[in-house]
Amino acid sequence: MTDQATGVTDPANRAEDEIPGKPTAASRTTLSHIMTGSDTNLLGTVHGGVIMKLVDDAAGAVAGRHSGGPAVTASMDEMVFLEPVRVGDLVHVKAQVNWTGRSSMEVGVRVMAERWNESTPAQQVGSAYLVFAAVDGDGKPRRVPPVIPETERDNRRYQEAQIRRTHRLARRRAIKELREKRAAEGIDD
Numbered sequence: 001m002t003d004q005a006t007g008v009t010d011p012a013n014r015a016e017d018e019i020p021g022k023p024t025a026a027s028r029t030t031l032s033h034i035m036t037g038s039d040t041n042l043l044g045t046v047h048g049g050v051i052m053k054l055v056d057d058a059a060g061a062v063a064g065r066h067s068g069g070p071a072v073t074a075s076m077d078e079m080v081f082l083e084p085v086r087v088g089d090l091v092h093v094k095a096q097v098n099w100t101g102r103s104s105m106e107v108g109v110r111v112m113a114e115r116w117n118e119s120t121p122a123q124q125v126g127s128a129y130l131v132f133a134a135v136d137g138d139g140k141p142r143r144v145p146p147v148i149p150e151t152e153r154d155n156r157r158y159q160e161a162q163i164r165r166t167h168r169l170a171r172r173r174a175i176k177e178l179r180e181k182r183a184a185e186g187i188d189d
């Protein structure tokens with residue numbers, strides 16, 4: 001499939017032997033967790049790593065459900081912390097498959113927090129994009145069903161995920177080429 005925004009054909013999106021698609025809602029999920037004293041950092045707020053673990057767990061559950069089996073985290077990027085999370089907060093980690101390739105899926109995650117002592121709506125405290133690869137019993141990548149966006153919001157997320165995918169591939173390729181060039185010039189770092 002060719003990305004209409006960039007005109008780039010992504011090898012992950014070849015049409016041959018395509019497996020039946022699954023709608024976004026089929027795997028979308030929310031993981032909820034109450035923060036306790038053991039989740040804090042030296043400042044007394046919740047450690048970013050604790051949030052990242054919840055993000056990875058929620059995204060992993062979504063990727064496993066979408067792909068119908070095990071999936072491993074390949075990358076986590078654009079992890080953003082918008083507000084501190086505190087002990088007693090009820091944190092909701094909302095995740096959905098934004099985009100699928102051949103064996104990889106981009107999962108978008110939004111982190112919301114309900115303050116234990118305020119009757120206000122849950123506030124967004126973070127977000128992240130993760131790439132998961134579906135793997136077989138030997139840990140080798142396996143095909144995933146294409147995700148079928150259902151709403152205009154899903155469509156926007158799909159298109160934005162394609163942009164991120166294009167940039168990830170371009171960045172990896174550029175860094176690889178630079179390293180190969182430096183090695184060819186005999187630069188040993």
Ligand SMILES: CCCCCCCCCCCCCCCC(=O)SCCNC(=O)CCNC(=O)[C@H](O)C(C)(C)COP(=O)(O)OP(=O)(O)OC[C@H]1O[C@@H](n2cnc3c(N)ncnc32)[C@H](O)[C@@H]1OP(=O)(O)O
Nearest residue numbers: 012060061064068069072073074075101102103104131133
């Ligand atoms: C019904 C069942 C329900 C089950 C319900 C389960 C629920 C349970 C919930 C618990 C949820 C816990 C979730 C924790 C999840 C972990 O903690 S997993 C542990 C941490 N992660 C790992 O150990 C992964 C280690 N890395 C690897 O094994 C390999 O590098 C990988 C990721 C499999 C990739 O292998 P590879 O040989 O490089 O394969 P390659 O064909 O090049 O890449 C495969 C795809 O990944 C993409 N990719 C590879 N590297 C990257 C990267 N760095 N960035 C972006 N994309 C990448 C490629 O572009 C390619 O995409 P496609 O073009 O196929 O779409």
